[in-house]
């Protein structure tokens with residue numbers, strides 16, 4: 001497209017709000033933490049893989065929480081793991097978002113019967129988008145990411161109270 | 163390569179504690195290793211497990227026998243079919259049930275397809291740990307094709323819940339055979355491509371040759387099973403040596419580590435055994451697809467399963483080693499106790515023995531080559 005535009009708009013200005021530009025930047029480069037606790041992590045891996053290709057939406061994985069914007073809680077959260085996930089979340093720099101992937105991290109899922117499983121990661125950290133499924137298909141997780149992007153697009157980050 | 167001897171130089175240096183995990187890309191799930199380091203050399207290593215303890219064994223006591231089947235998927239989610247298979251077998255053993263031939267063939271087909279997909283994940287992530295990112299993408303691309311096949315069969319991509327006590331849930335769809343053969347035809351050239359990328363890669367080989375050798379004696383003493391045991395040069399495979407299901411009716415080889423680039427039992431041998439096993443599994447699937455008889459896919463089973471009081475143990479060869487189920491029944495419709503013994507549990511117990519003296523980068527190779535997975539250890 002830029003060939004058609006070349007030399008046509010030499011000094012055009014675009015008007016928008018700072019919030020909109022910030023949001024656009026954020027939603028187009030949601031880097032997620034390479035982290036999974038259980039079965040859903042395998043589907044997360046496939047979602048990042050060649051077929052579902054999460055990279056299309058600007059989401060690539062990072063190994064360190066300090067470089068990530070998005071925490072995808074993929075899998076069962078046990079009591080022993082819950083405090084570690086909270087710590088990972090706290091290490092991430094603002095603005096940060098959380099997708100809860102799969103029944104286990106939504107509400108305990110199958111392991112509601114167990115004695116060692118946290119019934120929902122939202123008891124520990126705030127969650128932006130819940131993706132249902134056991135495990136959610138890669139398409140479902142992709143949809144979850146798109147929903148999160150829409151959510152970010154509407155944010156009024158600067159207008160927010162400090 | 164040789165492990166390092168730790169000597170005190172008298173410089174007043176101190177050992178350092180290092181936590182690896184539970185969030186770490188090369189621990190393969192939520193496992194933590196506490197390392198005592200002398201510089202870059204490991205002095206001692208302590209695995210801290212239990213981050214994924216989901217009380218699966220306890221849940222078994224609350225559910226009826228068939229209701230527990232979906233939980234076996236989660237014992238080893240990368241090879242859910244094999245876990246279904248093992249559990250169905252132990253209940254059948256307790257109830258002295260005969261399973262129709264066709265069902266047994268279908269079980270072996272899905273178990274071997276799942277073995278291929280599990281080994282693909284294993285070798286792919288292993289390459290990733292060593293620093294080769296591309297083969298990982300190749301591996302999960304190929305794994306999608308197996309997912310498609312199994313999805314065609316039962317509608318699920320990862321947690322299948324397909325094998326039933328007394329048979330299997332669904333018959334093979336009409337086009338399954340062609341599609342499976344078409345996949346197997348592409349698998350061979352793809353493995354070749356994979357070998358060019360990874361197995362013959364000089365950096366990869368030199369990183370692994372002679373690293374973290376597990377001797378035959380150690381492997382047996384620690385109860386290591388499956389590809390890890392065979393990587394150490396022990397010729398033992400339950401499918402051949404304690405045959406079950408229809409394995410006696412197919413012919414296949416059991417690959418054993420032979421120190422191809424370094425010593426017998428090094429990290430490369432364990433990796434190489436897995437590559438070879440994928441080819442053998444492909445052979446088994448082909449034979450099964452040819453030989454499969456017509457017939458029913460479920461045995462006649464009562465509506466409520468009440469096995470007689472007693473106990474049973476059964477083990478099968480899963481991708482991560484022997485998968486044993488020990489089941490105690492008190493004659494009611496729920497198990498009194500279920501114990502699951504897995505290959506990864508034994509594999510993680512040998513890490514503290516092998517690790518001292520190796521560099522931290524070699525520890526990553528050790529963990530990756532043992533192909534341990536958190537849910538199998540913690541359950």
Ligand code: SF4
Pocket residue numbers: 038039040041074075076101102103104105109110133134135136236321
């Ligand atoms: S939601 Fe299902 S697939 Fe995901 S971690 Fe829980 S049990 Fe596993």
